[in-house]
Amino acid sequence: MNVYNTEHEGDVMATRMGTARIISELRKLILIGELLPGEQLRQEELAQRLGVSRVPLREAFLVLANQGLLNHRPNQGFVVAKRTVAELDQLHRLHTFLETELNASIQWPDDAALEHLKNLNDAMAERIDSDNLVEFIDLNHEFHRGVWKLSPLNVIVAEVERVWSLSDAYFASNYGSAERRRRAVDHHRQIIEALTLRDLDLFQKASSEHRDDTRGGAGAELDRQ
Template sequence: MTEPNRRTLVKEGASAERTVRELRNQILQGRLLPGEQIRQEEIAEQLQISRVPVREALSILANEGLLTHRPHQGYFVTKRSPEELAQIGLMLALLEEELARTVVWPTDAFIAELRSLNEDMARLVDTTEWADMVALNHEFHLRIFGLSPLRLVLDEVQRLWMLADAFIAIDYATREHRRATIAQHERILKALTARSRARFLKSIRDHRDSTDVGARAGMVRRFT
């Protein structure tokens, strides 16, 4: 049996990455709905690629929690009950509070990198590519929480964020929320720059509360 050459492997790897991004965006933007089956042949035809990178992409998204694999049936967009989402939100609130309380103040260079991430998000606010803001927001927060020495807690928060990304994206569908997110991130950055624990904790809590309000309002509408 002939083994694939390096060029083929590189090409398929790039195709899988593109497929992951496309499917993730379709899920976050609501073009693929909870419970909907992902048909490999349709995705391969749509993106003009073979089924090999499609299968790899589906496996990656299943590991992230966006898809659910059912043996002998295929892959489906994960459907979560309001109760499950409420539990995810509760765990995140509790664990993120501990991470925020224990962060070590970052360097000016680190804060500049965070500000650059927020600027990348700001450039997407008024575009059709707004779904990319979800991943940037994910990175923004996890880099901040990564300043805490509580590594096991951080690992669990990262896992929960992957489960919650589609849930978080509900709010991003509105331009007003996208703009508000940028402003709230700026307040977090100012608190970090000032190295004020009280201001930092308040900015994190206010940001979380604003997200929870929107998510709770849209939870039943989208996920049931």
């Protein structure tokens, strides 16, 4: 066995794990509003706060920039992505088009898939009054991912994931209040009911109402900034 290669692979794996943790921590700070849209990221300050070196921190910046949560500006470094109302409208239109296509091609879920969606939504309901906003947001994303993957259109699934990430921070702001979180859980129940009944029109209607409600909440948050 090549000891050098084994040790090197271990160092690479440790670096990747460290970068993944940094990505998760930075994403959390963005979603909960501790890092605001348009805010410039100070590498030294964040490195000290997270207890990491600047090399994996910069790698995390690059990943988050690729996901659309950060922007890189020449001679300025990285800033938290800031969307205009017009940009959010475009993202909403893209999301609507893509998700409508996925819904139209859906393969009706079996009992196990329905139970999975119900469990995710129940877990969200348990967190309506929780202070852990990121948990709620991640469960919401997992719920929608479970619905999207009922479609065989894998390329469109990947694209709707990309569009989701570009607007993640703003759509996440929609869930800043318990009332908005409760509305999401209720909309999900309507989506699950439509899937259970295998009613395509009802499914499209419930999905559309949920998208529009989320966009409205995100727009209201943008107006307050």
